[in-house]
Amino acid sequence: MASIDSTVYLDSGPASSPPAMGGEGTHAGLSPAQSRMWAAVVSRAGAVEAAEWALDHAMTSCDEQIVAALSSALPPEVVAKAAGMPASAIDEIVAAHVSA
Numbered sequence: 001m002a003s004i005d006s007t008v009y010l011d012s013g014p015a016s017s018p019p020a021m022g023g024e025g026t027h028a029g030l031s032p033a034q035s036r037m038w039a040a041v042v043s044r045a046g047a048v049e050a051a052e053w054a055l056d057h058a059m060t061s062c063d064e065q066i067v068a069a070l071s072s073a074l075p076p077e078v079v080a081k082a083a084g085m086p087a088s089a090i091d092e093i094v095a096a097h098v099s100a
Contacts, residue, residue, distance in 0.1 A: 063097065066079055076091075
C-alpha cells in the first residue's frame with residue numbers, strides 16, 4: 001500500500017501552476033521541501049499509470065484464458081468458479097470476444 005512521508009511539510013507559500021525547471025534539477029520558485037513533494041507526486045502518478053497498464057494487460061490475458069478454457073469444452077460454471085466471477089461475467093467476456 002502506498003504511503004507518504006509524514007516528516008516532509010510544505011511551505012505555506014503561494015500556489016502556482018506546474019513549476020518551471022531551474023538549474024541542477026530544481027524547480028524555480030519552490031522550496032526544497034516543495035520540490036521533494038512535487039517529485040513525489042510525479043513519481044506516484046507514474047506508478048499509478050504503470051499499475052493501470054499492468055492491470056489492463058493482466059485482465060486481457062485472463063479474458064483470453066477464459067475464452068480458451070471455454071473453447072476446450074470446460075463447463076462455464078467451472079470456469080466462472082476458477083476465475084472468481086459470476087457466470088454472467090463469463091458470458092460478457094465471451095460476447096465481447098465474439099464481437100471483436
